[in-house]
Amino acid sequence: MAMEDVTGRPPPKNQMRMSPVVWARRNLFSSIGNTILTLVCLYLLWLAIPPFLDFTIFSAVWSGTTREACLGDGKGACWPFVWANIGQFIYGRYPQDELWRVNIVFALGILAIVPALIPSAPAKRFNLIFLLVIYPLIALVLLAGDRPGLRPVPTSEWGGLLVTLVVALTGIVVSLPLGIVLALGRRSSMPAIRMLCIVFIEFWRGVPLITVLFMASVMLPLFLPEGMSPDNLLRCLVGVALFSSAYMAEVVRGGLQAIPAGQYEAARAVGLTYWQAMGQVVLPQALRHVIPGIVNTFIGLFKDTTLVLIVGIFDLLGQVRAQLSDPSWTVPQGALTGYIFAALVFWVFCFGMSQYSNFMERKLNAARER
Amino acid sequence: MSEGTAAPVKTPKLKVSDKVMIEMTGVNKWFGDFHVLKDIDLTVNEGERIVIAGPSGSGKSTLIRCINRLEPHDEGRIVIDGIELTEDLKRIDEVRREVGMVFQQFNLFPHMTVLENCTLAPLWVRKMPEREARDLAMSFLERVRIPEQAMKYPGQLSGGQQQRVAIARALCMNPKIMLFDEPTSALDPEMIKEVLDVMVELAQEGMTMLCVTHEMGFAREVANRVVFMDAGEIIEEAPPEEFFNAPKHARTKEFLAQILGH
Numbered sequence: 001m002a003m004e005d006v007t008g009r010p011p012p013k014n015q016m017r018m019s020p021v022v023w024a025r026r027n028l029f030s031s032i033g034n035t036i037l038t039l040v041c042l043y044l045l046w047l048a049i050p051p052f053l054d055f056t057i058f059s060a061v062w063s064g065t066t067r068e069a070c071l072g073d074g075k076g077a078c079w080p081f082v083w084a085n086i087g088q089f090i091y092g093r094y095p096q097d098e099l100w101r102v103n104i105v106f107a108l109g110i111l112a113i114v115p116a117l118i119p120s121a122p123a124k125r126f127n128l129i130f131l132l133v134i135y136p137l138i139a140l141v142l143l144a145g146d147r148p149g150l151r152p153v154p155t156s157e158w159g160g161l162l163v164t165l166v167v168a169l170t171g172i173v174v175s176l177p178l179g180i181v182l183a184l185g186r187r188s189s190m191p192a193i194r195m196l197c198i199v200f201i202e203f204w205r206g207v208p209l210i211t212v213l214f215m216a217s218v219m220l221p222l223f224l225p226e227g228m229s230p231d232n233l234l235r236c237l238v239g240v241a242l243f244s245s246a247y248m249a250e251v252v253r254g255g256l257q258a259i260p261a262g263q264y265e266a267a268r269a270v271g272l273t274y275w276q277a278m279g280q281v282v283l284p285q286a287l288r289h290v291i292p293g294i295v296n297t298f299i300g301l302f303k304d305t306t307l308v309l310i311v312g313i314f315d316l317l318g319q320v321r322a323q324l325s326d327p328s329w330t331v332p333q334g335a336l337t338g339y340i341f342a343a344l345v346f347w348v349f350c351f352g353m354s355q356y357s358n359f360m361e362r363k364l365n366a367a368r369e370r
Numbered sequence: 371m372s373e374g375t376a377a378p379v380k381t382p383k384l385k386v387s388d389k390v391m392i393e394m395t396g397v398n399k400w401f402g403d404f405h406v407l408k409d410i411d412l413t414v415n416e417g418e419r420i421v422i423a424g425p426s427g428s429g430k431s432t433l434i435r436c437i438n439r440l441e442p443h444d445e446g447r448i449v450i451d452g453i454e455l456t457e458d459l460k461r462i463d464e465v466r467r468e469v470g471m472v473f474q475q476f477n478l479f480p481h482m483t484v485l486e487n488c489t490l491a492p493l494w495v496r497k498m499p500e501r502e503a504r505d506l507a508m509s510f511l512e513r514v515r516i517p518e519q520a521m522k523y524p525g526q527l528s529g530g531q532q533q534r535v536a537i538a539r540a541l542c543m544n545p546k547i548m549l550f551d552e553p554t555s556a557l558d559p560e561m562i563k564e565v566l567d568v569m570v571e572l573a574q575e576g577m578t579m580l581c582v583t584h585e586m587g588f589a590r591e592v593a594n595r596v597v598f599m600d601a602g603e604i605i606e607e608a609p610p611e612e613f614f615n616a617p618k619h620a621r622t623k624e625f626l627a628q629i630l631g632h
Contacts, residue, residue, distance in 0.1 A: 266477035
């Protein structure tokens, strides 16, 4: 091969121009070991993907109004089961003629969250105040309806995606600020505050969430005077929020440890107070370091909401299971269909969070250009 | 640590007023069992330029860090411009508003632009309107000769530029006293001069300065008093001519021989 002088030229854009065959040879079949791995992976994919696609798409039943449509040999997923129960999956046993209230809460939530997530959207401060303070109050009044003119709907009638979102969003909204406060407390120079935070964090991290939920729903009423027992869902909300706060605190503490002491000292030296130094200098940097960890905790929390099932609250998964026992839809492939549907919904939310965190990380790194 | 890296200056016969800015009496401090500061007595008048020299670990940094209470002292009295430093958080905040500090590692805030680094304290501590804070910051960035970098992030600047931003950031609070904790020790040699030049100008404007440094050239030309510390004690304090030409104490002679003798 003739050598030519390439100094000073931009590096060749091999990746762009390479033909698929050349690419495959370089990346998938570059050595014997690599070739074997590639073939094994292809075989596993071939084992898994075609049957899955066949069940969920090609052999699936897409239309029909009764279980009869899904009966018969060789039929795949029974989607009519999902269509027929979609209302329960989303709203649980929420009264039919009050569903508009839930819809308003959903719509308002989307309207408030979308601009809050777009960094360039205007009026960020108002948007966040609305989302974190005003919106939860509106949602509470509309959903529970304990105001004149609205019919009260007890939380025992809430269910499905509604409950999943209520539990997850409450957990997320409470755990981040509480986690930050706990993390700061754990690093405090005041021994009493430090001890308090350590005990709190280690207690909640040391018990399984299921135990927390059981305690909240079964044990707590025993200790409280008759008629004083707060709502079952509320108790679970508090349990989930405190539980995830402890995890969040440790994630945030990791970020705080990555910030050199000089940053805090410099902030104090120019006259900022402790909270100003934390809020303006230390936390913005610390939280940036741990975005993946924070989102990881959010995703874990979102999926852990399914555990409220064991104290008799029907979240999305619980509602899917409940509808499976409906005799008018008992078909052999019903359970699989329902679980695939639930998995898909969870996956959409969790994947969305993970993509958004990637986006934010890239954006923040680009802004800093370190 | 060579001599003469500082800009040539007209002999700094600057006025020193009678007003006492810093008064330390019988200050002691321990880190655990380690006695870092031993019976420190030091009085600094308005307009004085003090250079604190001494071997590493002698307590120089700790001494100036006590002045804005980044380190609390265990015994003795420290009075800054009439305010005694105690546990009282309000007084500590008051003192910190009057005392600017420049660190060896610059400690700029990497997530903010140069301009935001400078406006942060005026905005939050002085509650200054945003436009005014920006104008103030730009005027100090011009004085340290980097107004064109205002929109950049600290990570994009050289060490010398970062340290000049750090000086501008401290000056934005209009401090009465400036503390420098080895401001040129983390710099590449070719950048030391640009930082020292800024410090020399500041001295000429009559700023009360305390500077921990190994730049003996700077000490000779700018300081009106050199304080030599060793093992937590102030061993000797004297005007620079006397300190360099006729040191009294054996430990001072030894130190000077080491630092100047190559």
